[in-house]
Amino acid sequence: MDDRTFFSENIVAWLEGELDAIAAKRMQRCVESDSHLRNEYESFKELFGALDTAGDRHRQTDFAQDLNLLPAVLREVAVIDRTAQREQFRTIHAIPAKSRLRPVMAYAIAAMLLLTVGLSWWAYQNSSERPNDNTQMAGSQDTAVDTSTTTDPSKLPTPVISHLQQRLMDLKNQSPIAVPAIDFAKTESPDLETLTSSDIVKMRRDASVSMESRATLASLATLPEDKARAIATSETASAEVVAGAIDSLPDDEAAALLMTAMGRYEGTAPEKRAALQFALASKTGEWSGFPPENALPFYFEAGRLLGAGQLEEALAMLDAAAELPEASAYSIEAANNGAAALVAAGVDPAAARLLQSLTAGTEEYQTLMELGNRLIEAASLYSQQGDTETARRIYEAALRLGDQLDSSSVARERLAGLDIQREAISNLEPTYTATGDTAALEQLTVEADSLTVSVTEMAQFFEALDELFASDLGAGFLSQIADVILNYGDVHLFEFLR
Amino acid sequence: LSRLDKTDEELMAVLGQGRQDGLAELVHRYQNDLFRFCLHYLKDAERAKELAQETFIRVYTARDRFDQSRKFRPWVLCIARNLCLNELKRKKAVSMESLEEYASSAREGSGELLRSSADGPDEQLQTAERRELVLEAMAELDEESREIVHLRFFERMQARDIAEVLGSTEGAVRTRLHRILRGMQARYQSLKDQL
Numbered sequence: 113m114d115d116r117t118f119f120s121e122n123i124v125a126w127l128e129g130e131l132d133a134i135a136a137k138r139m140q141r142c143v144e145s146d147s148h149l150r151n152e153y154e155s156f157k158e159l160f161g162a163l164d165t166a167g168d169r170h171r172q173t174d175f176a177q178d179l180n181l182l183p184a185v186l187r188e189v190a191v192i193d194r195t196a197q198r199e200q201f202r203t204i205h206a207i208p209a210k211s212r213l214r215p216v217m218a219y220a221i222a223a224m225l226l227l228t229v230g231l232s233w234w235a236y237q238n239s240s241e242r243p244n245d246n247t248q249m250a251g252s253q254d255t256a257v258d259t260s261t262t263t264d265p266s267k268l269p270t271p272v273i274s275h276l277q278q279r280l281m282d283l284k285n286q287s288p289i290a291v292p293a294i295d296f297a298k299t300e301s302p303d304l305e306t307l308t309s310s311d312i313v314k315m316r317r318d319a320s321v322s323m324e325s326r327a328t329l330a331s332l333a334t335l336p337e338d339k340a341r342a343i344a345t346s347e348t349a350s351a352e353v354v355a356g357a358i359d360s361l362p363d364d365e366a367a368a369l370l371m372t373a374m375g376r377y378e379g380t381a382p383e384k385r386a387a388l389q390f391a392l393a394s395k396t397g398e399w400s401g402f403p404p405e406n407a408l409p410f411y412f413e414a415g416r417l418l419g420a421g422q423l424e425e426a427l428a429m430l431d432a433a434a435e436l437p438e439a440s441a442y443s444i445e446a447a448n449n450g451a452a453a454l455v456a457a458g459v460d461p462a463a464a465r466l467l468q469s470l471t472a473g474t475e476e477y478q479t480l481m482e483l484g485n486r487l488i489e490a491a492s493l494y495s496q497q498g499d500t501e502t503a504r505r506i507y508e509a510a511l512r513l514g515d516q517l518d519s520s521s522v523a524r525e526r527l528a529g530l531d532i533q534r535e536a537i538s539n540l541e542p543t544y545t546a547t548g549d550t551a552a553l554e555q556l557t558v559e560a561d562s563l564t565v566s567v568t569e570m571a572q573f574f575e576a577l578d579e580l581f582a583s584d585l586g587a588g589f590l591s592q593i594a595d596v597i598l599n600y601g602d603v604h605l606f607e608f609l610r
Numbered sequence: 611l612s613r614l615d616k617t618d619e620e621l622m623a624v625l626g627q628g629r630q631d632g633l634a635e636l637v638h639r640y641q642n643d644l645f646r647f648c649l650h651y652l653k654d655a656e657r658a659k660e661l662a663q664e665t666f667i668r669v670y671t672a673r674d675r676f677d678q679s680r681k682f683r684p685w686v687l688c689i690a691r692n693l694c695l696n697e698l699k700r701k702k703a704v705s706m707e708s709l710e711e712y713a714s715s716a717r718e719g720s721g722e723l724l725r726s727s728a729d730g731p732d733e734q735l736q737t738a739e740r741r742e743l744v745l746e747a748m749a750e751l752d753e754e755s756r757e758i759v760h761l762r763f764f765e766r767m768q769a770r771d772i773a774e775v776l777g778s779t780e781g782a783v784r785t786r787l788h789r790i791l792r793g794m795q796a797r798y799q800s801l802k803d804q805l
Contacts, residue, residue, distance in 0.1 A: 124788040162744035167763040
């Protein structure tokens with residue numbers, strides 16, 4: 113091959129640095145010995161230079177001031193996670209064989225349900241009482257009702273009401289687990305330095321049958337006040353340690369320490385920062401600047417506004433909350449912080465993580481139930497005053513809160529969601545009945561059916577957990593359990609252990 | 611190692627463990643690149659932002675499927691490209707807002723000037739002139755050829771990575787690029803001679 117052909121075939125490869133040393137040397141010689149090829153070379157070099165310049169200019173354009181895709185991406189990701197969590201939660205309960213309902217049992221339950229509805233219907237037909245008495249059963253007889261836009265209550269479809277009332281009775285009698293009420297500020301000082309994973313497993317086994325043991329287990333996960341103060345004010349304490357230690361301190365002191373901890377996450381770790389901000393806001397009532405995708409602050413603020421008699425503002429806040437996809441009390445982050453604080457207090461790291469993983473969401477359950485009760489009580493007051501429409505809106509908001517919590521990956525947060533939904537449905541039933549709103553009653557029945565399934569699943573989940581801890585578990589397995597819960601939440605546990 | 615010290619591929623591993631700080635850092639690193647990349651295809655700044663965002667969401671949902679022996683950048687650009695091509699198929703008519711227009715309107719707001727490698731006014735003028743010529747030559751290329759040149763010089767990608775983005779082979783990309791650049795060189799010279 114002559115030099116010109118060789119040059120022509122290889123000039124681009126040469127400028128791209130793709131030729132081997134021998135070929136590159138030949139190209140070099142071509143350029144040095146032939147002026148035509150030298151011109152060709154210069155021309156190609158100029159083209160490459162112009163392309164590089166255009167490319168450089170393209171890349172130098174800095175959109176950073178305009179672009180901030182992160183919040184929107186995280187919001188979308190949260191929606192994806194929640195959907196996935198729901199799917200996983202549905203599959204979790206199928207895993208422990210003992211907990212699975214056998215088909216025969218399922219048919220028996222279905223038959224009993226039909227029988228119950230049938231009997232209710234028969235009882236109703238043979239009763240001298242009429243549908244208005246349903247409101248008496250629910251205790252709302254003094255409610256003044258605006259029926260201008262609704263159906264006559266006497267024409268309500270009675271099987272729907274019977275079915276719904278039966279469901280509510282079932283739900284009232286069916287509690288998946290009692291979460292202990294603990295005064296975290298007054299816990300006894302545990303013997304932290306000698307606590308082992310085996311001790312914790314033993315306590316967890318006892319907790320399956322004893323409410324007292326359950327409370328002891330949860331209280332162990334907190335620190336005595338003096339110890340908490342020493343750790344949280346240490347110069348070397350990380351933000352997680354501070355956040356984990358402040359639970360035992362007075363609110364003002366805790367808030368100041370949390371502010372310092374938040375400063376350490378400035379511009380980084382948005383989830384951790386959000387968790388710290390949530391802890392801070394729940395102590396100070398200052399919710400401004402909170403991550404906008406979480407509905408919980410809106411509910412807290414609505415609760416405060418209802419207490420202050422600012423009804424319009426409270427209802428606007430509840431409407432805003434209803435639009436958001438999730439409500440989270442950040443139990444996983446709090447449990448991780450708690451584990452860091454326990455380690456700083458001298459607890460064996462494996463024991464600290466196990467303890468926090470097994471009690472994750474206990475304090476948050478209390479906080480959420482207080483919030484739910486505040487809303488329900490406010491609605492109840494408006495109902496007693498004859499303002500059914502306001503009562504209805506607040507009950508519906510509480511129902512929505514319960515539904516939003518139901519997608520949490522921490523069982524106790526989810527449990528709070530179920531309990532709040534149960535209360536909201538119980539109160540909405542007489543409200544809808546009193547106003548004769550057939551469509552709303554039918555929808556509420558669907559909600560009650562769905563809630564019954566969720567409660568049953570939750571009960572099975574806790575049973576499965578009890579069974580898990582009743583068996584012999586090695587140190588490695590315990591560590592795996594703690595890791596899964598502290599990273600993904602406990603409702604995913606069986607999915608991961610499978 | 612903090613997440614700032616991690617490679618893109620290590621951040622994907624972090625994300626695969628369910629930690630979203632990995633995603634946050636990847637968004638921080640790539641949001642500008644992806645926006646520019648999408649804008650190149652779509653010529654619509656708002657839609658480019660939306661598809662850049664969608665690309666990150668696809669990265670998140672595909673985090674378990676990411677092969678850590680592969681490079682992150684071509685993989686993510688491949689996702690973005692597929693989204694853009696789908697969008698173009700879906701929407702035939704695109705608005706004509708270009709990167710240049712968007713960038714200049716963004717600069718008007720910030721008062722920022724783009725850097726130039728040339729120092730003196732003559733050199734700056736010559737560089738700008740050559741850039742205009744090469745962009746004109748590029749504009750005359752067919753769509754597929756322009757895409758390869760864009761990936762090579764505007765995204766500074768090697769043939770192997772371009773092949774990954776386009777779903778082709780390294781050899782095929784090299785052959786194609788050589789042919790395109792030879793054609794471009796002739797056109798570039800002809801445009802220059804017309805000046």
